[in-house]
Amino acid sequence: MAQKADLTSLAEALLSGAVDVIDLSAPLGPETPLIKLPPEIGKNTPTVEVHNISNYDQNGPFWSWNWLKLGEHSGTHFDAPVHWITGKDYADGTTDRIAPKNFVAPVNVIDCSAEVKKNPDFLLTADGVRAWEKTHGDIAKGTWVLMRTDWYKRNGSEKEFLNANETGPHSPGPTVDCIEYILSKGAIGWGSETVGTDAGAAGGMTPPFPAHNLMHKANRYGLASLCNLDKLPAKGAILIAAPLKIVNGTGSPLRVLALVAR
Numbered sequence: 001m002a003q004k005a006d007l008t009s010l011a012e013a014l015l016s017g018a019v020d021v022i023d024l025s026a027p028l029g030p031e032t033p034l035i036k037l038p039p040e041i042g043k044n045t046p047t048v049e050v051h052n053i054s055n056y057d058q059n060g061p062f063w064s065w066n067w068l069k070l071g072e073h074s075g076t077h078f079d080a081p082v083h084w085i086t087g088k089d090y091a092d093g094t095t096d097r098i099a100p101k102n103f104v105a106p107v108n109v110i111d112c113s114a115e116v117k118k119n120p121d122f123l124l125t126a127d128g129v130r131a132w133e134k135t136h137g138d139i140a141k142g143t144w145v146l147m148r149t150d151w152y153k154r155n156g157s158e159k160e161f162l163n164a165n166e167t168g169p170h171s172p173g174p175t176v177d178c179i180e181y182i183l184s185k186g187a188i189g190w191g192s193e194t195v196g197t198d199a200g201a202a203g204g205m206t207p208p209f210p211a212h213n214l215m216h217k218a219n220r221y222g223l224a225s226l227c228n229l230d231k232l233p234a235k236g237a238i239l240i241a242a243p244l245k246i247v248n249g250t251g252s253p254l255r256v257l258a259l260v261a262r
């Protein structure tokens, strides 16, 4: 009979610092870079706004609080299956109805930072994932796959972060066969450091935006605008990525954390 699970050693490791907690989220505020869709494609998400209600003043003598104007897909955020038309019919495809168990899972980090430094349009292919598996072991069912690009270091400037010119945005991401492959391995989600989970050139792929189209079609998730993936091991970390419980939500800004053994 399987031994009953026990979290004592994890608790001790957290308290001793033997297990570190790494913050994978970007600061969220009016300066947060947001995806800019061409107007002919569709409407855009509004700039993040923070409006003060009171600040220990005549509007509230002992307290300070704000109200926010905030798109679901702002900054470091979670993509739920209903975000894309291919995932629209999943009863458990919204932020309030995804099973909470799915918010905590082991994570694989595929380092593409050297390739991206040379080519901002670098695409991770299925063969690239297989080559990673030869070194680090197979991607296991139920785990996240994150593409490390060090792109988060551009987050201080929307122009740098979006990296767009007259030919469109130039940023890294997965090919169609990369997403098909990680789904065949049972990955629970795909994450990236760029403004969205797809590459800048993803609009011209077949299907367009494969990280959205195919992951959400499979009732799987996305994480965008992640930071500090350079602080994670290739394997062995645990990802905590729980979106806000927005009713019928298509996604949400969130604090993504990773538990990493020192």
Ligand SMILES: O=C(O)C(=O)c1ccccc1S
Pocket (backbone or CB within 6 Å): 035, 037, 073, 079, 083, 195, 196, 197, 198, 209, 212, 224
């Ligand atoms: O999910 C997103 O934030 C994202 O990348 C996106 C949102 C809306 C339309 C296209 C895309 S590509």
Ligand SMILES: [Mn+2]
Pocket (backbone or CB within 6 Å): 073, 077, 078, 079, 083, 196, 197, 224, 251
């Ligand atoms: Mn999104």
